[in-house]
Amino acid sequence: MFIGHYGPAVWDTQRGHGLPLLTLWQGFVAVQAMDFTAGALTVFGLEGTHIVNDAPFLHIPWSHSLLGALIIAVLTGLIFKALKPSIGKKGFWVVALLAFSHWPLDLLVHRPDLPLYPGGDYMMGLSLWDFAWPSYLAEAILLGGALVWWLKVTEGPKWTAIATAGLFLFMCALHFMAITMVTLQVQAGSFDPASQPQGSAAGVVMISVLLILTLLIALIERKRVSKFSPQNRA
Numbered sequence: 587m588f589i590g591h592y593g594p595a596v597w598d599t600q601r602g603h604g605l606p607l608l609t610l611w612q613g614f615v616a617v618q619a620m621d622f623t624a625g626a627l628t629v630f631g632l633e634g635t636h637i638v639n640d641a642p643f644l645h646i647p648w649s650h651s652l653l654g655a656l657i658i659a660v661l662t663g664l665i666f667k668a669l670k671p672s673i674g675k676k677g678f679w680v681v682a683l684l685a686f687s688h689w690p691l692d693l694l695v696h697r698p699d700l701p702l703y704p705g706g707d708y709m710m711g712l713s714l715w716d717f718a719w720p721s722y723l724a725e726a727i728l729l730g731g732a733l734v735w736w737l738k739v740t741e742g743p744k745w746t747a748i749a750t751a752g753l754f755l756f757m758c759a760l761h762f763m764a765i766t767m768v769t770l771q772v773q774a775g776s777f778d779p780a781s782q783p784q785g786s787a788a789g790v791v792m793i794s795v796l797l798i799l800t801l802l803i804a805l806i807e808r809k810r811v812s813k814f815s816p817q818n819r820a
């Protein structure tokens with residue numbers, strides 16, 4: 587999954603009925619902790635994309651095995667809590683669950699490339715990405731629904747709502763290019779592996795995209811406050 591991962595990012599046990607523990611950009615980082623890890627490991631050549639039967643096959647045993655996902659979730663929770671102690675024990679669990687949400691969502695869409703533990707032979711993945719258009723629509727709905735709800739439980743100038751819609755369209759376009767178009771090309775037999783970023787560059791691209799999306803939502807979020815913020819109650 588790519589843009590669909592950002593659906594759960596709006597989830598916060600407080601958001602919608604109290605002052606949120608996390609900002610949305612922090613949620614954006616948490617839900618992609620596994621892909622940030624995959625990007626970093628790709629830079630160092632420990633993970634990456636292999637071409638198998640003329641189709642890209644993800645080699646992501648460390649960042650995307652079930653065991654790896656659990657470890658990354660706990661570490662992400664601990665790092666957030668160390669950097670932002672005010673989130674408390676509850677915040678740790680919120681962050682850890684957001685980070686772990688990545689794995690079951692990937693399980694739905696990935697072709698079988700998710701092992702139980704690094705090096706394990708048993709690969710999991712329900713391959714919904716093979717249904718290129720329905721899976722694209724499902725991920726867009728997951729992201730779009732979450733952003734609409736976020737706009738409802740926050741307040742800000744009108745441009746921030748327009749910018750959020752623009753960010754949504756930008757993310758849909760990115761998803762189409764990175765995932766849907768590649769699937770359609772593989773299915774049509776016209777996929778050219780050379781069209782994709784190679785080796786370490788693929789990791790750099792991946793991390794850059796995740797950082798840019800985080801930065802964009804952070805810029806929008808600066809001008810939107812929770813409906814439960816103290817400045818809003820006055």
Ligand SMILES: [Zn+2]
Pocket residue numbers: 587620621650688692
């Ligand atoms: Zn992933």
